[in-house]
Amino acid sequence: xxxxxxxxxxxxxxxxxxxFAVSGALAGIRRKFDVFxxxxxxxxxxxxxxxxxxxxxxxxxxxxxxxxxxxxxxxxAVAFAVLLYPQIGKLRKGMFLFDTIGIALYxxxxxxxxxxxxxxPLIAVMxxxxxxxxxxxxxxxxxxxxxxxxxxxxYASACLLGAVVFLLIDSWLGDEAGMSIAIAVVxxxxxxxxxxxxxxxxxxxxxx
Amino acid sequence: xxxxxxxxxxxxxxxxxxxFAVSGALAGIRRKFDVFxxxxxxxxxxxxxxxxxxxxxxxxxxxxxxxxxxxxxxxxAVAFAVLLYPQIGKLRKGMFLFDTIGIALYxxxxxxxxxxxxxxPLIAVMxxxxxxxxxxxxxxxxxxxxxxxxxxxxYASACLLGAVVFLLIDSWLGDEAGMSIAIAVVxxxxxxxxxxxxxxxxxxxxxx
Amino acid sequence: xxxxxxxxxxxxxxxxxxxFAVSGALAGIRRKFDVFxxxxxxxxxxxxxxxxxxxxxxxxxxxxxxxxxxxxxxxxAVAFAVLLYPQIGKLRKGMFLFDTIGIALYxxxxxxxxxxxxxxPLIAVMxxxxxxxxxxxxxxxxxxxxxxxxxxxxYASACLLGAVVFLLIDSWLGDEAGMSIAIAVVxxxxxxxxxxxxxxxxxxxxxx
Numbered sequence: 001x002x003x004x005x006x007x008x009x010x011x012x013x014x015x016x017x018x019x020f021a022v023s024g025a026l027a028g029i030r031r032k033f034d035v036f037x038x039x040x041x042x043x044x045x046x047x048x049x050x051x052x053x054x055x056x057x058x059x060x061x062x063x064x065x066x067x068x069x070x071x072x073x074x075x076x077a078v079a080f081a082v083l084l085y086p087q088i089g090k091l092r093k094g095m096f097l098f099d100t101i102g103i104a105l106y107x108x109x110x111x112x113x114x115x116x117x118x119x120x121p122l123i124a125v126m127x128x129x130x131x132x133x134x135x136x137x138x139x140x141x142x143x144x145x146x147x148x149x150x151x152x153x154x155y156a157s158a159c160l161l162g163a164v165v166f167l168l169i170d171s172w173l174g175d176e177a178g179m180s181i182a183i184a185v186v187x188x189x190x191x192x193x194x195x196x197x198x199x200x201x202x203x204x205x206x207x208x
Numbered sequence: 209x210x211x212x213x214x215x216x217x218x219x220x221x222x223x224x225x226x227x228f229a230v231s232g233a234l235a236g237i238r239r240k241f242d243v244f245x246x247x248x249x250x251x252x253x254x255x256x257x258x259x260x261x262x263x264x265x266x267x268x269x270x271x272x273x274x275x276x277x278x279x280x281x282x283x284x285a286v287a288f289a290v291l292l293y294p295q296i297g298k299l300r301k302g303m304f305l306f307d308t309i310g311i312a313l314y315x316x317x318x319x320x321x322x323x324x325x326x327x328x329p330l331i332a333v334m335x336x337x338x339x340x341x342x343x344x345x346x347x348x349x350x351x352x353x354x355x356x357x358x359x360x361x362x363y364a365s366a367c368l369l370g371a372v373v374f375l376l377i378d379s380w381l382g383d384e385a386g387m388s389i390a391i392a393v394v395x396x397x398x399x400x401x402x403x404x405x406x407x408x409x410x411x412x413x414x415x416x
Numbered sequence: 417x418x419x420x421x422x423x424x425x426x427x428x429x430x431x432x433x434x435x436f437a438v439s440g441a442l443a444g445i446r447r448k449f450d451v452f453x454x455x456x457x458x459x460x461x462x463x464x465x466x467x468x469x470x471x472x473x474x475x476x477x478x479x480x481x482x483x484x485x486x487x488x489x490x491x492x493a494v495a496f497a498v499l500l501y502p503q504i505g506k507l508r509k510g511m512f513l514f515d516t517i518g519i520a521l522y523x524x525x526x527x528x529x530x531x532x533x534x535x536x537p538l539i540a541v542m543x544x545x546x547x548x549x550x551x552x553x554x555x556x557x558x559x560x561x562x563x564x565x566x567x568x569x570x571y572a573s574a575c576l577l578g579a580v581v582f583l584l585i586d587s588w589l590g591d592e593a594g595m596s597i598a599i600a601v602v603x604x605x606x607x608x609x610x611x612x613x614x615x616x617x618x619x620x621x622x623x624x
Contacts, residue, residue, distance in 0.1 A: 036364050058266075060263075065335075068330045071330060142345070142355060144352075
């Protein structure tokens with residue numbers, strides 16, 4: 001019997017795509033790209049992580065190409081970002097909320113897809129993190145910046161921990177509770193990491 | 209019955225590969241790369257877009273690997289660029305001609321390949337543009353530059369419009385007329401865009 | 417009957433992965449990335465070349481994902497690099513040895529895999545070089561540097577020559593002698609190239 005989370009998953013997926021695309025579009029606007037460049041930034045940010053995951057496991061054509069919906073969402077996000085650019089700062093809290101829930105969901109969905117291709121839990125966890133974070137990496141590389149992920153690792157570490165938690169509890173509690181708890185873990189780690197400026201850099205600080 | 213364009217397609221394909229490869233080699237020479245680096249620049253510029261398209265739709269081994277001809281063309285282009293470097297400026301008009309016809313052809317061929325894999329027209333148009341433009345994007349990223357596509361969008365917009373025109377008229381007029389007209393559209397847009405310095409940046413100028 | 421090289425291949429493969437991963441981790445430490453970024457640098461350096469080869473020929477899921485061992489080796493390499501960072505300079509000679517044997521082996525293994533997918537010897541040689549060198553290219557692009565391969569071409573040229581030698585002698589002498597000699601060729605070229613500062617740049621020096 002499908003529980004409430006089964007109805008929520010598509011909603012979170014689309015909302016996450018929108019928020020990722022808006023963040024990519026904003027990066028394009030700030031770098032003074034024009035409409036085509038802004039669209040490209042929005043697109044790779046929104047679908048880059050899942051695309052890399054699909055390529056690595058051999059699930060082609062890659063999943064966002066099987067429907068027009070993701071492209072429409074990206075086009076909508078670009079229109080939204082361009083038209084509301086001056087006001088968009090006020091939406092920061094809402095975007096942070098959906099962005100964090102989005103990376104949590106993408107982590108779990110990526111992990112499940114990898115497992116369904118027969119890969120080991122360790123590799124599946126890595127592919128979950130790739131799904132959630134590599135859209136941003138590709139966006140940064142294309143726009144000539146060193147990817148944030150190398151320095152702001154809590155973002156990826158939160159996904160990593162959420163994925164491990166999901167793997168540990170999923171078989172006991174079922175997908176619904178497992179997913180809810182894993183998403184909550186990612187959200188809380190990231191929330192407190194941003195709020196209290198957590199960082200892993202103390203581990204290697206002495207080296208430089 | 210094959211019409212004249214069926215005989216022209218391989219010729220345009222090879223000429224386009226040569227011109228793309230020469231432009232990549234020139235970028236390598238200007239950046240003082242050595243012979244290996246120049247070859248790599250020529251190769252990724254010539255085959256990068258089609259490679260990304262093939263990976264995304266799952267057509268592997270990617271198409272240029274199925275024949276030695278493309279590698280020979282790239283080697284020839286490198287030899288040509290290195291030996292004739294001082295004189296090559298005089299060939300600019302001829303190169304612009306083949307480059308523009310080349311991106312037009314790659315757009316249509318990429319679009320057709322995507323449709324033949326069962327993808328929607330919208331996604332096929334996007335893959336046509338990717339085929340024509342991402343060789344240049346990969347070249348720019350590898351040589352440490354922000355891809356031109358983000359700022360000189362008319363290049364990609366011309367491909368986009370040509371692809372849409374092809375989709376609209378192909379079923380009425382047949383492949384031959386459809387292709388000829390679509391290639392003419394790409395060519396004319398790009399020609400006037402370069403001549404009159406068209407740009408889409410007015411759409412987002414007020415944002416910065 | 418398996419000869420001694422068949423027992424050596426896995427050992428060289430793992431040692432090569434370790435050395436590649438250590439060199440990636442060191443690059444991450446020098447750029448002040450934190451633990452997650454250092455791990456990512458180590459991972460892409462160690463598995464990036466083989467991953468690109470597998471994607472291009474359509475061998476998915478890509479090979480390192482089929483076992484946990486490569487990830488464990490990368491984790492071990494990161495721990496080693498972080499803990500022994502100040503002392504690691506003393507290991508330079510040992511690392512150069514395994515790195516060079518590693519690129520030689522990856523070249524031959526990549527070439528053989530491409531041939532087994534029915535690709536031509538020319539394309540197989542190129543995929544052998546890609547296997548050996550593109551981990552470093554991806555590492556450089558991700559960390560915002562112009563890939564060394566564009567300027568220090570002897571590294572790739574050594575692989576190229578080793579691959580050609582292997583192709584020429586393999587059918588006469590068998591895999592074992594072919595591989596041993598090809599690895600020796602790569603090793604000697606690179607050794608003397610570093611020692612005597614060989615470079616191909618004289619070929620294009622007059623152009624700039």
